[in-house]
Structures are given as C-alpha cells and as structure tokens.
Amino acid sequence: xxxxxxxxxxxxxxxxxxxxxxxxxxxxxxxxxxxxxxxxxxxxxxxxxxxxxxxxxxxxxxxxxxxxxxxxxxxxxxxxxxxxxxxxxxxxxxxxxxxxxxxxxxxxxxxxxxxxxxxxxxxxxxxxxxxxxxxxxxxxxxxxxxxxxxxxxxxxxxxxxxxxxxxxxxxxxxxxxxxxxxxxxxxxxxxxxxxxxxxxxxxxxxxxxxxxxxxxxxxxxxxxxxxxxxxxxxxxxxxxxxxxxxxxxxxxxxxxxxxxxxxxxxxxxxxxxxxxxxxxxxxxxxxxxxxxxxxxxxxxxxxxxxxxxxxxxxxxxxxxxxxxxxxxxxxxxxxxxxxxxxxxxxxxxxxxxxxxxxxxxxx
Numbered sequence: 001x002x003x004x005x006x007x008x009x010x011x012x013x014x015x016x017x018x019x020x021x022x023x024x025x026x027x028x029x030x031x032x033x034x035x036x037x038x039x040x041x042x043x044x045x046x047x048x049x050x051x052x053x054x055x056x057x058x059x060x061x062x063x064x065x066x067x068x069x070x071x072x073x074x075x076x077x078x079x080x081x082x083x084x085x086x087x088x089x090x091x092x093x094x095x096x097x098x099x100x101x102x103x104x105x106x107x108x109x110x111x112x113x114x115x116x117x118x119x120x121x122x123x124x125x126x127x128x129x130x131x132x133x134x135x136x137x138x139x140x141x142x143x144x145x146x147x148x149x150x151x152x153x154x155x156x157x158x159x160x161x162x163x164x165x166x167x168x169x170x171x172x173x174x175x176x177x178x179x180x181x182x183x184x185x186x187x188x189x190x191x192x193x194x195x196x197x198x199x200x201x202x203x204x205x206x207x208x209x210x211x212x213x214x215x216x217x218x219x220x221x222x223x224x225x226x227x228x229x230x231x232x233x234x235x236x237x238x239x240x241x242x243x244x245x246x247x248x249x250x251x252x253x254x255x256x257x258x259x260x261x262x263x264x265x266x267x268x269x270x271x272x273x274x275x276x277x278x279x280x281x282x283x284x285x286x287x288x289x290x291x292x293x294x295x296x297x298x299x300x301x302x303x304x305x306x307x308x309x310x311x312x313x314x315x316x317x318x319x320x321x322x323x324x325x326x327x328x329x330x331x332x333x334x335x336x337x338x339x340x341x342x343x344x345x346x347x348x349x350x351x352x353x354x355x356x357x358x359x360x361x362x363x
Contacts, residue, residue, distance in 0.1 A: 004351045008344075015344045020290050020297075023336035024304070030332055040319055048318040049311035049329075059310070061196035065268060066306035069094070069260035069277070071205040071299055073284035075212045076253030078293040082216070083229040085249040089135065089150025090257040091281025092157035093128040097258020098265045099161055100127025102272045105187035105265075106169060106180055116186045120262060128258020129251045131157065136250040140243040146250070154281070162274050169272065180272040189267045201263035205302075208256065212295035225249065257281060278309065286334045289341075305330065 028046065035045040053059050073090045080087045101124035108116050134153060138144035162178070171181045189199035216222035227235040228245045235242065264276050287305050291297030312326030 002351050003348055005346050005348055007346055011345060016292060017297075019340035019344055020292065020301070020337065023290070023333060023340050026336045026340075027329060027332045031329060034325075034328070035321075038321075040321065045315055045319050045321060048315045049321075050307060052318065053307065053310040053314045057193070058196055061193055061198035062310055063303060063306050064202045065196075065198050066309055067299075067302040068202040068205040069263055069280045070284050070287050070305055071209055071302035072201075072256045072260040072263070073253070073281060074287035074291060074298040074302055075205075075209050075295050076256035077284055078288040078291065078295065078298060079212065079216070079225060080249035080253050081229075081288060082293055083225045083245050083249050084232075085246050086147045087132065087135070087150050087250055087253050088147050088285070089132075089152075089154045089281070090253060090284055091277070091279060092150070092154030093131045093254040093257035094261035094264075094281050095154075095157040095161050095276060096131040096261070097124035097128035097255075098261030098272065098276055099157075099164065100124050100258065101262035102180065102183070102265050103169075105183040106272075108184070108187065109181055110184055112184070112186045114186070116184075117189070117266070120187060120266060121259065124258040124262035125255040126258070128254040128256070128261070130254075131258075132250045132254020133247075136247050139250075140246055146246075150250075161272065161276070165272050165274055171271075178274050182271050183266060187266060188270060189263065197268050199263070199267045201267060204259075204263075206299060209295040209299050216295065221248070283330060286330060286337070289337050290333065308333075 028050075031049070032042040032046065035042040054063055073094065077087055077090060101120040104116065104120045104123045131153065132150070135144070135146040135149040138149050139146045165178045165180055169180045171177070171179055174181075189201055192198045192200060192202065216225065224235070224240045225245055225248075227238065228240055228242055232242065260280065261276060264280075265272055269276065283305055284302075287298055287301045290304065291299070291301035308326055308329050312321070312323065312329065315321040315325070316323055
C-alpha cells in the first residue's frame, strides 16, 4: 500500500473560503493543548489572548491601530502574488518609507505648516517605491529572483536605519539613546478617537483595500494582473507585458509598505527608532494568504493578525505567557493555511504498491 498525491480535477470554490476559518480553528485547538502543556489554564489563557484585549473601546482602537499597516502591506503584496510577483521584502520597503517620511519631519522640526504631513506621505510612498524598484529592475532586466533580492534588501534597510539613529539623526538631547527627535505636531497623524492612539491611517487602509478590490474586479489592469498570474501563455497571446505587470505590482506594494512605515513613525511611535515594527512586513504575507489574496478578505485577516499581537502581549501580562508564543501562533496559522490549501487543490489516495520482481523476471 502506497500513497499517491494527485491534483483535483475541480476545486470547490466554497472550500477556498472555508479553509481560512478551518485554519484558525485548528490553530486555536493546537493553542489549547500548547497552553495546557505549558502548565497554563487553557480556557483562561485563550480568553486573555483573544477576548480580553478587545472588551472595551480602547482595546478595539488598539486593534484597528495595529491592523492598519498589516492591511496596507497585505493588499499591496496580494496584488503581486496574484501575478506571481513574490515580494518578500515589504519590511525593508516599510523601513525606507519611514526613513523618507521621517526625514521630512526632522527637516521641518519645530516648524508648523499644513504642508508637512502631506509632504511626508508623498516622501514615504516614493521611498518605498524606489526601494521596490531595485528588485523590479533586477528581475525584468537580468532575470534575478525577486524573492532573494527583496528579502536581502530588508536587512540593508534595517542597517541603514540603525546608522541614521545611532549617528547623524540621533537626538542631541536624548541622553545618547538611539532615536531621533520627537516629531512636531504638524508631522504627526490626527487622531480618530479622543483618549486613544487610533489615527486616520486606519481609514486610509480600509479605503486602499476597497480601491484595490475595484481595481482587481472592475478594470482592465486588474484583469491583466490576474491573467499574467493564472495563465501566462494566454496573457502573452493577449498582448499583456509581464515586465510591466512586475513593475506595477512591485512599485504598488513598495509604495503601500512605505506608507505603512510612515503610519508607524508619524503615529504611535512619533520618531525614528532602530526597530519600527515587530515584523509587520513579514506578517503581512500571512495576512495576504489568510485573506485569500482578496482585498476585502485582507481587512478581516489584518484584524485577526493584529489581535494575535495584542493578545500575545495581554497574555504575557495576565498569565505570564512567553512573548515568543505570539510568533508560534502566527507560524501555526500559516502552516494550517498552507496545509488546508494543499488539500483543497490535491487529494491523497492509497494505491497498490508495485510487486517486487526477482532477477529472473518472476513476480
């Protein structure tokens, strides 16, 4: 008896949308036994992980605050993934966008003006796009794999940020801490709710997701992206240029990642520091797949992943859970998404093993 993996002739579209819910349920189930093995009360820990963080308005505002950059980056990445453009370096593009926007804030430090924040937004988008243009150029001109180049550039961006905040941009009044000056009021995002940290970036992220949905479902460009990803030969016959699609997807995801970086430094952080996020650029990859590469689905996926961050911090305080459990949860979720996706597209069936033959040809 042997096992054989073969592709399904037809894929049930309902399963495509059910599998993310199944992946979440399996992650929670494994988490239950994980907490039990760690000597924690599983039900109490799950309560503090998933429910307690959002039981009041401030908790909900924190959830939306953390979801905004994940939604922005996830939407940008999803368009590229639909076209088989695998941008893995959103974290680096986020960092470069934050540096570009933060540089404007520092240049106009202690100055007031309604132009400062819009200028920061433009600079952050251009910073992310410029950084994403490097893997786009290498892929379309020399055929270099964009997965490797975009990923390696992430570490270059992180080191460049460290050089700035440890060196020329370090706050002279900051007691030698590696950080820049705090941005002035004109360089910070306006708040949506009083007594919270929620800023207008969340509304921008929702608007971007809706616009991306319209782009993908109602425009020729969206049809071109889908065709290049799903049927490259048909795209060639239709006259669609894969290089143009590659440039568009990488520049769009880079620009949105840069904007997400600005939302962090001009929002809850208020300055440039060596570590801007807990890895939003990488987590957004999970967000994109959990949302089925659909802009509206990514909104809900972004909220769920944001809850994993807040829940992990809350469980750390309430029940003494290690901080690393947040990463374990996210890793489990990605594993179950991929596993359920695999079973949606392929089936495993048992077959009779071929009989062993002797030297003389006798069975």
